[in-house]
Amino acid sequence: MADEQPIPSAWTRPRRKKEQALSQEQIVAEAVRLLDAEGVEALTMRRLGTQMGTAATSLYRHVTNRDELIELVVDEVYGEIEVPAPASAQDWRAGVTACAHSVRSMILRHPWIASVLGQVGLSYLGPNVMRLNDRMLGLFASGGFGMVEADQAISAVMAYVIGIGISEAALLTVIARSGQDEQDWEKRLRPTVEQATRPYPHLREHFTAHGDKDLRQVREDHFAYGLGLFLDGLETRRS
Template sequence: MPAEKQPIPSVWARPRPKREQPSLSRDRIVSEAIQLLDTEGTDALSMRSLGARLGAGATSLYRHVANKDELIELVVDEIYGEVRVPAADPARWRAAVTESAHSLRSMVLRHPWVASVLGQVGLAYLGPNLMRQSERMLALFKAAGFAVDEADQAMKLLIAYVIGMTTSEAAYLSVLARSGQNEQDWLESLRPTTEQALQDYPLLRDGRTAEQTRDPEQIRAESFVYGVERILDGLETRLTRPPAC
């Protein structure tokens, strides 16, 4: 006898409840969850704590969201709606892709907790905002001249770079925020320890010395842009190389 099929554990794999309490909608739950995550981080998020903020019991939340995993899917898709992807234009595909990368970076830095939950999001790619943004970004690479399959690979490459860079950056900024100092003062307070640690590493030491008088925020932005530009340089060679015989 065949085993009974189990439901797919994703909010995107089941119908949205037809009736919602006027005072407690799924949209309101998601909005409050994002505020909680932004101010207190992932450790503070539970159905009980969220219910308390909403003035409702956890049981009331379960009428709209089956569990915390579904809630994470919903909040991730909601903030992906903040990402701006320009319309496809063959004449400015590099500029449009760069704008998209910057918008994605800005979104992650506004919501630094997202980097830590992406691995928990089961069917995130089925979320309406993420699907819409993916479609628009694919159109950018398609307009550049990539075939559909390579456009998909190019998009995934760019997103992987942005998420990787901003995950590290967001973690660093979280530590900075907990210190209660601005970035310049924080780095200045660490200078003696840093210089001591770099004594036996001349190349690293020279690089850090050259950066001491520069705006650290600008350095982070330039590092991000450098990576985006090198990725696009590499992708552009795919468009200009002669066809195989």
């Protein structure tokens, strides 16, 4: 049997020595700026090189390809997520809540991430993602969860947060492309929603009762409600 080679990863490959004019950190930071400004469709190695005033070939000395760049930028923005250290066993829930809100805020700051999470390969090996998971394991462990169940709890909570965050990011992207702010967009959409819900009595009743609520507050309330349900369930699993 031929020797099996390990799967390569951006996180374990030896880094090139920093050149005076360019570094991987600079490339990743500029890629994040480009993604924030113009979205994932704009991110190509050629476009990024032009943005940085260099040829795409210079970028390939530090980043193997676009897929690897996606892994690097995802890990970069995950570095924005805050996970508070628990002061006591009773603080696990407050810590997880704060972390969940931080993840959601990161997604809403970088809505392009909704388009790339299915392309990130081995991003879970990135230092910021690993630091996030390590600290969250510590939070759950402080609350009395064993390591296996703590890992499962993290997966469940993160799946909820990322899922609802991506839905919000998609909505906010549509609003941004309209050139309006959220309040004006919601006001213009309201007559359309009212007309569309007329054949559906339960939806019509709900819209009539709550259709004038601020969309931003509705998003906040929905997120907090769902997160609370998850944590209520996990509370019953503590040792």
